[in-house]
Every structure is written in C-alpha cells, then in structure tokens.
Amino acid sequence: MIKNKYGPPVEGEDFFGRERETEYAWQRLLDGNNVMFPAPRRVGKSSFAKKLLAVAKKEGWDTLEINLEKVHTEEAFLELFLEKLKGMSWWERAKEKASNLLDEVKSLKPKFKYEGVEVELEWQQNRADIYKAISDLLDHDKPTLIFFDELTVLLNSIVTTNSRKNEAENFLHWLRGIRQTSGTKIRWIFCSSIGISNFTFSHQITDAINDVPEYKLLAFDPDTSLRLIKALEESTSIELTDEIRQAMLDKIGYLLPFFIQILFERINSSIKVEQAKVDENLVANAYQDLLDDAHLNTWIERLQKQYGDKIDDAFALLRHVCQEKKGTKRDNLLNLMQKRHDADKAEQHLSALLHMLRNDGYLIEEGGLHFFRSPLIRDFWYKRHVL
Ligand SMILES: Nc1ncnc2c1ncn2[C@@H]1O[C@H](COP(=O)(O)OP(=O)(O)OP(=O)(O)O)[C@@H](O)[C@H]1O
Ligand SMILES: [Mg+2]
Structure with a gap:
C-alpha cells in the first residue's frame, strides 16, 4: 500500500501510476534507444527513471545510477563511476584493471586541492587515456541500464571550473562514444531539470547529445490524480468526498503528484490533529497553509x-x-x-x-x-x- 512519502524520489509501492509511460519508455529502451527526460522540477523524473531501473533489474539487466547533482568535478565523477562498476555482473573479470584506474583517479584528487598548474597539466595529459580505459572496461554485451540524474548540473560545474571550458564538451563526447559503440547493449537515461538543450545550445555542443531523444514526462492527468488521492485516503484511513477531491485538483491546477501529496498531508493532519470537519473549508484552509510550506x-x-x-x-x-x-x-x-x-x-x-x-x-x-x-x-x- 502506498505511503504518503514525499521529498526524495519514490520507489517500490510508493511509486504511483505512470503505467502507460513506463510501458512506452521501456519499449523505447528495448528498441535500442537512449532517453533524456528534460522535465521541470518535481515532475517525477528521478522516480520514473528509478522505476525503469527496477523494470530492467527484474529483466536481468545490470543497472547503475548516479546523481550528478552532488558531483562537482570530473575527478569526483570518475571515482564514483568506477566505484559503481562494482555492482556490475562482470565486475570480477574487470576488477584488477578497474582498481588500478580507481587508484590513479584517486591520486589526482588530493593534488588538485593545491590547484597547481602542473596537476592541471598532468590531468590534461592523462584524461583522454583515463576516459578511454574506463570505456574499454564496460561490457557492451551485457544488457545494462545506466541512469545519470541531473546531468546539466555536472556540466555546469565543469564549465565554471577554471581553464576547463572545453571539458564539458569532451565529457559529452566521451559519453557519446560509449553510446555509439557498435552492437552495444548499454542503454542510457539522462534526467535534467534545467534545460539540457539550453546548455548545449549556449555552448554550441548540441551535436554531442543529439543522438539521445527527449521524452517529456508530464504532470498527472485528472484521472490518475483522483486515483492517487483515493489511494492516499485508503492508506491513511480517511475518507474525503468527490467534491473535496475535485476541489483539490482545481486548486492545484498543475497536477504534479508532489503537489497532491503535500496538499493531502495538510488535509490529513488537519483532520487527524486539528479535528477539522470534512467540509468545503478543508481544502481552502489546507491550501493557505501550504503557501508557508518549506517544501x-x-x-x-x-x-x-x-x-x-x-x-x-x-x-x-x-x-x-x-x-x-x-x-x-x-x-x-x-x-x-x-x-x-x-x-x-x-x-x-x-x-x-x-x-x-x-x-x-x-x-x-x-x-x-x-x-x-x-x-x-x-x-x-x-x-x-x-x-
Ligand atoms: N509516480 C509517482 N508516484 C508517487 N509520487 C511521486 C511520483 N512521481 C513523483 N512523486 C512525488 O514527487 C516528488 C518528486 O519526485 P522526483 O524526485 O522523482 O521528481 P524530479 O522531477 O526528479 O524532481 P527534481 O527536479 O526536484 O529532482 C517525490 O518526492 C514524490 O513525492
Ligand atoms: Mg530529480
């Protein structure tokens, strides 16, 4: 049963609806496409991508997931990526090479702290080799789904690092090279809540990502939204009326599951704690309270x-x-x-x-x-x- 859990991406039973979207996007991946979800904040991109990872896992694929929002440099990215390869079914075979690479990347990091010109040079000389060695590690015969969340955030921070202007482009070309390996069974999902196309366009590097079709994840439709409200009622043992449910949708307008959940929670707590009556004021009051909500x-x-x-x-x-x-x-x-x-x-x-x-x-x-x-x-x- 769904819990009214919100804030971080939802998984498992807490993931609601999106049945048609899941089927469609999964088929796209099976057909050999990669996919970019360029949707606004809080639409449910990360949750949706995680849902696709869960489907892939169930089908016996390897899966790998990195949230780039917390990764500010290429070195940090490489380290994390190599660490995550430990979860791949073929890790044992690649272990030795990968560990050496990991050591190499790790040894760069403390040196960068001094921001020395020599380290930059060393990095510039080695970076192509390191990237190449990492892409050679990957097993292209194993069906694999890799999910990079908030790609544009990392690209932005690479661009704003001194003297690394071209590296966002190099980075994207590296990824593109992996995607274009002939016969590869690795599929990619990228999410970006700040327009990736704004970024690539303003840096004239659209080419580096134009092989990844976009899929615009939308807000919920009214029908799914009503189903979500009813499911939340069931899990919290409260009962609203048709009028109240409809008033919730009317107030929210843009039907993000997140908005439905936070409004529902205000209603739930006013009924349970403040012992509010289930009447027409319920929605209006909860909505007013929400306007002060830290979320x-x-x-x-x-x-x-x-x-x-x-x-x-x-x-x-x-x-x-x-x-x-x-x-x-x-x-x-x-x-x-x-x-x-x-x-x-x-x-x-x-x-x-x-x-x-x-x-x-x-x-x-x-x-x-x-x-x-x-x-x-x-x-x-x-x-x-x-x-
Ligand atoms: N399918 C879903 N079922 C239930 N709740 C959902 C669903 N999708 C999103 N949510 C709710 O919306 C919130 C935001 O979802 P998520 O983090 O997946 O969105 P996002 O588009 O990645 O947001 P951000 O741009 O902030 O990273 C979640 O914490 C969850 O409460
Ligand atoms: Mg997200």
Whole structure:
C-alpha cells in the first residue's frame, strides 16, 4: 500500500501510476534507444527513471545510477563511476584493471586541492587515456541500464571550473562514444531539470547529445490524480468526498503528484490533529497553509543556484507575473526589462529568460500571455515576494 512519502524520489509501492509511460519508455529502451527526460522540477523524473531501473533489474539487466547533482568535478565523477562498476555482473573479470584506474583517479584528487598548474597539466595529459580505459572496461554485451540524474548540473560545474571550458564538451563526447559503440547493449537515461538543450545550445555542443531523444514526462492527468488521492485516503484511513477531491485538483491546477501529496498531508493532519470537519473549508484552509510550506522553497532556491547573473531579472519577471492571474503581456515584461537594461539588451534578456523559465516549469505561455504554470507556485510567489 502506498505511503504518503514525499521529498526524495519514490520507489517500490510508493511509486504511483505512470503505467502507460513506463510501458512506452521501456519499449523505447528495448528498441535500442537512449532517453533524456528534460522535465521541470518535481515532475517525477528521478522516480520514473528509478522505476525503469527496477523494470530492467527484474529483466536481468545490470543497472547503475548516479546523481550528478552532488558531483562537482570530473575527478569526483570518475571515482564514483568506477566505484559503481562494482555492482556490475562482470565486475570480477574487470576488477584488477578497474582498481588500478580507481587508484590513479584517486591520486589526482588530493593534488588538485593545491590547484597547481602542473596537476592541471598532468590531468590534461592523462584524461583522454583515463576516459578511454574506463570505456574499454564496460561490457557492451551485457544488457545494462545506466541512469545519470541531473546531468546539466555536472556540466555546469565543469564549465565554471577554471581553464576547463572545453571539458564539458569532451565529457559529452566521451559519453557519446560509449553510446555509439557498435552492437552495444548499454542503454542510457539522462534526467535534467534545467534545460539540457539550453546548455548545449549556449555552448554550441548540441551535436554531442543529439543522438539521445527527449521524452517529456508530464504532470498527472485528472484521472490518475483522483486515483492517487483515493489511494492516499485508503492508506491513511480517511475518507474525503468527490467534491473535496475535485476541489483539490482545481486548486492545484498543475497536477504534479508532489503537489497532491503535500496538499493531502495538510488535509490529513488537519483532520487527524486539528479535528477539522470534512467540509468545503478543508481544502481552502489546507491550501493557505501550504503557501508557508518549506517544501515549496525549492522553487526559490533552485533559481538562486542556477540562474547565475540572471537571477535578479528572473525574480523581477516572476514578481510581476505572479500579480496578474489573467496572464501578462510580453510588452509589459519588456517594459520591465527596459527599466533595468538598455533597449537591445532588454529584449535579449527577456527572450532568454522567458525561454529558461518556461523550460524550467515556472511559466507557460498561452495566447500571447505569460502565466505561472502552477497556481500554487504563483500564490506562493506572491506571498513571498509581493506581500
Ligand atoms: N509516480 C509517482 N508516484 C508517487 N509520487 C511521486 C511520483 N512521481 C513523483 N512523486 C512525488 O514527487 C516528488 C518528486 O519526485 P522526483 O524526485 O522523482 O521528481 P524530479 O522531477 O526528479 O524532481 P527534481 O527536479 O526536484 O529532482 C517525490 O518526492 C514524490 O513525492
Ligand atoms: Mg530529480
């Protein structure tokens, strides 16, 4: 039975729905494709990728998973990747070579701390060999599913490391080389909540990843959302009404399972702890409480982390858009940017930012108007940045 567990990716019985998506994506992998999930924050990418890993494992595949969000350098990546190879069915055969490589990579790390030019040089000379040796280790005959989460985060940190500008490109080409090994049975899943295509385009390296088709994972549909609410009711032994369930969906608008879970939990605790009645006020009150919920802070924090010097402009735009429920015209946003920049720069900043904010799931555009994709995030933004 599903538990109302949220925050980290869900697995096993806590993974709900997505039956059709799973079947489709698994078939794509079986057909020999790799896949990129470029979806906004909290849609459920990591959980979905883990679900596919579970399917692969059940079918006897080797699986390997790395969250690149916590890996800031290539050396750290290589070390982790080699460590993870210990889980492969063919590890015993490769053990000796792999251990030597691991030692070599590990010996680089402490040296890097001194940031010496010589170490950079040593690395530059060895890196191609090390990468090549690692790709030679892999067993291309063993069906294997490898999942790299938050690929763009690592690419960004490689790019921002001094004198390593080309290495994001090299890194992507290395991965591409592995993917293109003839007859390989290794399949890849990449997730990226910040637009990978924004990144590769702005660094002119789209070629390095254009063999990986994108699959846009969407929010839940209303039917699945209702099923999720009912499953949560069952597991927490509360009973809501059809009207309340529908009111939950109406309030949330953008039906991420995550939003459903946090709203449900507010309702659950107000019934169980505050002994609220199951009536029409229940949803409205729970929704108001949610606007102060720390879980939504991620929408602020991730912008702060990832928008670099565009952050103030991004905040200015969102602050404006959150005040207009009926949507904002582009011209109004352009005016706003013109107050902050020269005319030609204003246009450039606005297009770039609207593109990023749409890709990252903050805004949508419909009929020439820009809106928050989620009314919940819009109201949260208003409360935090306007009131
Ligand atoms: N299929 C699902 N069933 C139940 N809950 C889910 C499902 N997918 C996502 N969730 C809920 O949404 C939350 C976010 O899911 P997940 O971490 O997989 O999303 P993500 O798109 O990888 O997010 P981020 O961009 O923050 O990494 C999970 O903690 C879980 O509560
Ligand atoms: Mg994730």
